[in-house]
Amino acid sequence: MKRIFLVLSFISLFLGCAEKEPTNVKLSGPVFGTTYNIQYYSETNYQKEFDSLFTVINNSLSTYISDSDISKWNRNEPVEVDGHFIKVFNASKKIFKESKGVFDPTIGNVVNAWNFGPDENKFLTDSITINNLMTYVGFDRVIKTPTKFIRQDKTYLDFNAIAKGYGIDVISEFIASKGIGDFLVDIGGDLRASGINKESGKGWTVGIEDPNFDDTKSYSKTITLTNKGMATSGTYRKFKVDEAGNRYAHIIDTKTGYPTKTNVLSVSVIAPNAMLADGYATTFQAMGVEGTEKFLKFHPELQVYFIYLDESNILQTLSLNGFPE
Numbered sequence: 001m002k003r004i005f006l007v008l009s010f011i012s013l014f015l016g017c018a019e020k021e022p023t024n025v026k027l028s029g030p031v032f033g034t035t036y037n038i039q040y041y042s043e044t045n046y047q048k049e050f051d052s053l054f055t056v057i058n059n060s061l062s063t064y065i066s067d068s069d070i071s072k073w074n075r076n077e078p079v080e081v082d083g084h085f086i087k088v089f090n091a092s093k094k095i096f097k098e099s100k101g102v103f104d105p106t107i108g109n110v111v112n113a114w115n116f117g118p119d120e121n122k123f124l125t126d127s128i129t130i131n132n133l134m135t136y137v138g139f140d141r142v143i144k145t146p147t148k149f150i151r152q153d154k155t156y157l158d159f160n161a162i163a164k165g166y167g168i169d170v171i172s173e174f175i176a177s178k179g180i181g182d183f184l185v186d187i188g189g190d191l192r193a194s195g196i197n198k199e200s201g202k203g204w205t206v207g208i209e210d211p212n213f214d215d216t217k218s219y220s221k222t223i224t225l226t227n228k229g230m231a232t233s234g235t236y237r238k239f240k241v242d243e244a245g246n247r248y249a250h251i252i253d254t255k256t257g258y259p260t261k262t263n264v265l266s267v268s269v270i271a272p273n274a275m276l277a278d279g280y281a282t283t284f285q286a287m288g289v290e291g292t293e294k295f296l297k298f299h300p301e302l303q304v305y306f307i308y309l310d311e312s313n314i315l316q317t318l319s320l321n322g323f324p325e
Helices: 002-018 047-061 069-074 083-098 105-113 127-134 160-177 274-296
Strands: 023-031 034-042 183-187 190-194 204-209 219-225 228-234 239-241 247-252 259-261 264-271 303-309 315-320
Touching: 023 047, 034 047, 034 160, 047 069, 047 083, 047 160, 069 083, 083 160, 083 274, 105 127, 105 160, 105 247, 160 183, 160 190, 160 228, 160 274, 183 204, 190 204, 190 274, 204 228, 204 264, 228 274, 247 274, 264 274, 274 303, 274 315
Parallel strands: none
Antiparallel strands: 023 034, 034 183, 183 190, 190 228, 204 219, 228 264, 239 247, 247 259, 264 303, 303 315
């Protein structure tokens, strides 16, 4: 009887394991002031792990959390920043140097002063305030040594232009560490894809949002994304218009402290990872089409897609460096 019981137990165990077939797990929820949508092919639900990682990243990099590492850093309080902070700091330095200061995380206080919000559409900031805040702008003056940071006391760091992409990479790398090769991580429309969509048996199909000024969402361009990150920066929801009808982006000119006058409505960037795609998307929004074309001559690893208004105010698109059609 004992032998029969053992055999039956083994059969039951085998059948129980066999029932756990991998599926295309789909998870979503709020994070970083927007929402995430994650798909991956596995038999395991990692919702709790994702939420824990998001909490750790927020506690390190969010300027919206008063006791985060970066908030304490900005107040000159004693804080030992973590590896997330260091990685984003180093990536920001790379883009800052390559863009010759167009991308600058120390511009955050100036961005805050302009109060770009959904109910505001007029200039409220005086030149004295801007000039004073610009005194402390300059990422080149923030130096990291092996033991500390050297900077002006009133320097304010804000990694919002790159942190979302970094969060996508952290989740992606966690999924990959579990031996999962097919996944898509989407936070607020920025993405990182790997492998294929097991449901369709094809690469991950992602859309580039149309620049609709009425807050509706539509996608007239879709591409297949594999083993890359992609981020989009748009000005069609956050902008100001002056008395002459000129449109100014929520992207602040790091040299003047004033909103960037631009005809660019949207720029999408495909890069080796989501953090770089996020940072470069902001950079190219400020550079404009011509500046970006010059920059890309030295960066074949980046692919860019512009949606902009030409001199006749007609909507145009431009694909650079072989952006997928």
